[in-house]
Amino acid sequence: MSVEVYYDDDADLGLIQAKKVAVIGYGSQGHAHALSLRDSGVDVVIGLPEGSKSRPKAEEQGLRVLTPAEAAAEADVIMILAPDTAQRHIYAESIAPNLSAGKALFFGHGFNIRYGLIKPPADVDVAMVAPKGPGHLVRRQYVDGKGVPCLVAVEQDGSGNALALALSYAKGIGGTRAGVIKTSFKEETETDLFGEQAVLCGGAAALVQTGFEVLTEAGYAPEVAYFECLHELKLIVDLMYEGGIAKMRYSISDTAEYGDVTRGPRVIDGRVKEEMRKILGEIQSGEFAREWVAEDEAGRPNFRKLQSEGAAHPIEETGAKLRGMMSWVDRPITETA
Ligand SMILES: NC(=O)C1=CN([C@@H]2O[C@H](COP(=O)(O)OP(=O)(O)OC[C@H]3O[C@@H](n4cnc5c(N)ncnc54)[C@H](OP(=O)(O)O)[C@@H]3O)[C@@H](O)[C@H]2O)C=CC1
Ligand SMILES: CC[C@](O)(C(C)=O)C(=O)O
Numbered sequence: 102m103s104v105e106v107y108y109d110d111d112a113d114l115g116l117i118q119a120k121k122v123a124v125i126g127y128g129s130q131g132h133a134h135a136l137s138l139r140d141s142g143v144d145v146v147i148g149l150p151e152g153s154k155s156r157p158k159a160e161e162q163g164l165r166v167l168t169p170a171e172a173a174a175e176a177d178v179i180m181i182l183a184p185d186t187a188q189r190h191i192y193a194e195s196i197a198p199n200l201s202a203g204k205a206l207f208f209g210h211g212f213n214i215r216y217g218l219i220k221p222p223a224d225v226d227v228a229m230v231a232p233k234g235p236g237h238l239v240r241r242q243y244v245d246g247k248g249v250p251c252l253v254a255v256e257q258d259g260s261g262n263a264l265a266l267a268l269s270y271a272k273g274i275g276g277t278r279a280g281v282i283k284t285s286f287k288e289e290t291e292t293d294l295f296g297e298q299a300v301l302c303g304g305a306a307a308l309v310q311t312g313f314e315v316l317t318e319a320g321y322a323p324e325v326a327y328f329e330c331l332h333e334l335k336l337i338v339d340l341m342y343e344g345g346i347a348k349m350r351y352s353i354s355d356t357a358e359y360g361d362v363t364r365g366p367r368v369i370d371g372r373v374k375e376e377m378r379k380i381l382g383e384i385q386s387g388e389f390a391r392e393w394v395a396e397d398e399a400g401r402p403n404f405r406k407l408q409s410e411g412a413a414h415p416i417e418e419t420g421a422k423l424r425g426m427m428s429w430v431d432r433p434i435t436e437t438a
């Protein structure tokens with residue numbers, strides 16, 4: 102199945118420049134979209150509740166900040182970049198009353214539409230521009246003249262022009278510099294959740310922590326284990342990013358490559374693949390979404406406990422000490438780039 106990939110020449114920045122855009126939320130994605138759209142010549146307003154800790158950050162950047170309802174009322178395009186679990190409440194209280202016919206409702210991830218938590222009226226555009234990368238790097242890449250690839254999708258095309266508008270928005274945040282793939286809300290949501298759970302975040306973090314534990318429990322120095330299992334992973338993944346697994350294997354020693362092809366499949370074996378299939382099934386059936394919404398509504402007790410355990414893992418203390426010695430690595434997260 103071939104996909105459509107759009108680049109700078111396929112998108113007209115003028116479409117989004119002609120609209121007023123409300124970015125609801127100013128966190129990882131919100132600050133990146135808002136600042137890059139503004140730098141692309143778009144009229145942007147931020148929607149945040151009174152008392153939000155993000156307000157001073159947006160105001161320091163010279164952005165106009167209103168409440169979500171006021172921002173939605175002013176805007177032609179409303180991009181929701183608040184936490185997924187908060188979006189249905191923000192929509193009901195602040196956006197729906199201000200979502201008149203002809204406006205566009207945009208998302209950075211399809212969770213609330215895919216699982217039926219938000220049901221917009223038929224006379225508005227509903228589209229998604231979902232960067233395939235963390236917001237702080239979306240902004241950093243834009244500033245550096247590069248871009249993070251994005252997915253776009255159109256759920257409702259009230260105007261008949263929703264795809265062109267989404268592509269224009271994607272160009273405004275640098276996405277079309279790297280490539281923008283047209284997909285559906287369903288495909289984006291299910292693949293994004295799978296990727297972050299099984300591979301990018303859940304899988305990778307568990308792999309790193311487990312490797313670190315095996316080495317340190319066997320008596321090796323935590324510092325050596327940290328460099329081996331975490332720090333060097335970035336350098337190995339950099340080669341994969343540049344030229345695939347083939348380029349990584351070209352650069353490593355043949356001893357490493359032999360160990361890679363004979364031992365890797367013993368670590369990530371049939372049982373792991375079967376578990377990945379189960380995780381995908383929970384995403385497809387809506388089980389994960391129901392669990393996450395219920396956990397959030399209960400005040401996130403299990404999530405908070407697991408977050409604390411992760412933060413207390415010995416690899417964090419070792420890493421903090423070592424990164425402190427490498428000024429180029431210990432780079433603060435900033436919303437001001
Ligand atoms: N993080 C990422 O890189 C990616 C995220 N996404 C998607 O982007 C969306 C935003 O995620 P992310 O950037 O991580 O979110 P963050 O948690 O980083 O930021 C959320 C922002 O929303 C604000 N907020 C919280 N409650 C409300 C409210 N009731 N009304 C308005 N604003 C509110 C927060 O303000 P305060 O400071 O006051 O809490 C904060 O500014 C999600 O749909 C996510 O799935 C997609 C791709 C990657
Ligand atoms: C990989 C995590 C992510 O999906 C992302 C940065 O793309 C997220 O939801 O934060």
Ligand SMILES: [Mg+2]
Pocket residue numbers: 232233234293297
């Ligand atoms: Mg993602």
Ligand SMILES: [Mg+2]
Pocket residue numbers: 210293294297
């Ligand atoms: Mg995600």
